[in-house]
Amino acid sequence: MRELLGRHEDLASARPDEPAVVHAREPHAGTVQTWADLCVRAGEIQEALTDQGVKPHQVCSLVLKDHPDLVPTLLALWRLDCPPVLLDAKWGARMTSSVLAHSTPAFGVTLDDGGTGAPPAVAPLAPGPSDAPSDAVFIGYTSGSTGDPKAIVFTHERLYEGTLGNASAPKRLRGGPVRRIARSMRMSGSGVINLHHTWGAVLGATVVVLPELTVSTARDYWARIEAHGIDQTFLVPQLVELVNRFAADRDPGVDAPLCLTGSAPLSPRTQARFQRRFGTPLYNAYGLSETSSAAFFGHRGPDGLAPTASASPSG
Template sequence: MRELLKRHEELAATRPDDPAVVYACEPHAGVTLTWAGLCERAEQIRATLLAGGARGHRVSALVLNDHPDLIPTLLALWQLDSPPVLLDPQWGERLTASVLAHSTPSFRVDLVPSVTVTPLAGGPLDDVPGDAVFIGYTSGSTGDPKAIVFTHERLYDGTLGNVSASVRLRGARPARLARSMRMSGSGVINLHHTWGAVLGATVVVLPELTVASARGYWARLAEHHIDQTFLVPQLVELVNRFAQDRETTGPGPLCFTGSAPLSPRTQERFQRRFGLPLMNAYGLSETSSAAFFGDLGADGLATNRIGVPERVAARLRDTAGHVVDGPGEGEIELSGAQVFGGYHRNGTATEQTLVDGWLRTGDIARRDEDGVYRLVGRSKDAVMKGSYAIYLTEVEEAAAAHPDVLEVAAVPLRLADSTEDIGCLVRLVDGSGAAAEEILGWLREALGARRAPCRVVLTTEPLPRGGQDKLVRPAVTARWDELPNVPRALHGSWQSAGAER
């Protein structure tokens, strides 16, 4: 029970003066928290929480912030057995209200300008496991909220797989991990701070990667002696486009990517420019941590495949519902100690996702004769265009290969004759003069006319993204449906068709 709390306490006792978290970004640049310092600050915060009206054995809510008190506050809440619902301050009032209404926490904790407690109307912790770490929402919509209760046991077990992959791929335990993304949710915590704690490694919080900060990315990693870094594909693309070349006299860090589909072109450019393997990891919130950690080719660089499962059992199920033996294609299903036990307060979604102890991921993969997996697309993000099943990620990867495309989102459409098709929202790199018809022609050449989208629309606005820079597809669809003179999105057209009947 409470393995992650015990791990921090163990490090505080055995390595009290070693740095646990180093802040190398404003406004906290220069702040270092040792393992003993984390636990000492947690005790202080625990007293502050109790004085402010917090109570043990209650669900809490924590507003995430890149503040030195973040990890100590998590430890304090674990000491109180008050697992927090993680709130992203960039969610907006409507989504935040929906999440709070569904999770019913008893109090809310803010870190800025100081640790403060706001009592709420929630009741006792009666339907949450006793070893809960925190509650993360993959969907906070009022109609179908999907919340995952991360437990110490599952998260610790899954993170052991992360540690195993780090040691196997690097040949030794990484001592310093970089975090270059905004603190937005459970994924950012688990891919950095939880991974770091189980490794016993220092997490260095660097400036958030943007167009402006990407230029000095490799210099910052070298300055802070970084051994491992994790970047979502959108951030990899920023490094590809804007970072200065890496000094190649040293071995360089172990580089992972994941949390969203990785374009082969993006991966190839990264590896060619910087001379480092970029491992294509794969996992879901439902698996507590990553489950696959990529695949190395004979040339020492990473392939686009996600590899073999680290500490979970994996299988494929085809469209006829049969488990695939040997090489083949189908939906990935996962089972193991790190797989979640079901969505919090959503039995319907749990029944649809957990079947006979196997997690239905919704992701389609091909497995080769060596048992190595390659992602193909999302089963629920597929469009039937004629007799072809076209995955949105397939179209997005093809569009991303165009040198003038900065980011792209595909949208499933229903045409006037009730057939399905695909539209693309495309944002170009600054200064590009490419036209929508040019991008469409590129896609027809890359995918073939039958698999290419019917419409490309250019946008100058960044595409909607949530935690870990994943596309927020409902928001993408809503933006598409606001455009004049375009085919309607598939989801919206189904709703209108249902209303007509």
């Protein structure tokens, strides 16, 4: 039970001074959090939540933001057995209201935006108790292929074991362990957490939060990857297109990271252009929220690149 929480605490004990999250994105650029820092801050946030009236074993909501307190807040909520419903800050009022009405969280948590170091703020939401599902990490909402958002309850055991299995694929594809994972997308949902921070914890790897990948930042994408020693990156197809169109060429003398893509259809033309231009495989991963994100990955073909038409399981 609570394997993900235990994994963070084990890393804080065994490797307290190693970086867990490196922030290279404004306004928090330059902030480095070690595994010990995450757990110490989680204890402070847990105490602050309790002081604000939070009771254990209740569902809450959490507005996701690119913030140093995001992971510590998740750890604090896990210690209290209060799994959060993950809310995208860019959802409209209608979508947010619909999710809250369906999930009925007892309270809402909002991260501080003022740069004061204040703990997250708590606001009561539902009038009565909202019992948390057993062993839940968080609750994500996804439209899947139906168009109707539905709740997915992620549990510690399923997420930890699923990620542990999935993580064998990068080791196989790159021939060694992953040490530094780049996050170039904004914090918007369970997929972004799982493909970066959950993987980072399970692998004991550092997550580097790079500037959000946009038209204006794409040119220096590979320079940032090289400067931070990144050896794994995940880009959704829209971001692959940005890199294809606007990024400067990659230095062929520097080892490329393992490049993964997924979460939406990727055209063979887009994949081929990326591989041809940057001289490195782009593996098209496939998975579901119910399978803890990516579960199937491509393989390296005879030409050293990733084929567009077939995939192999993570194991």
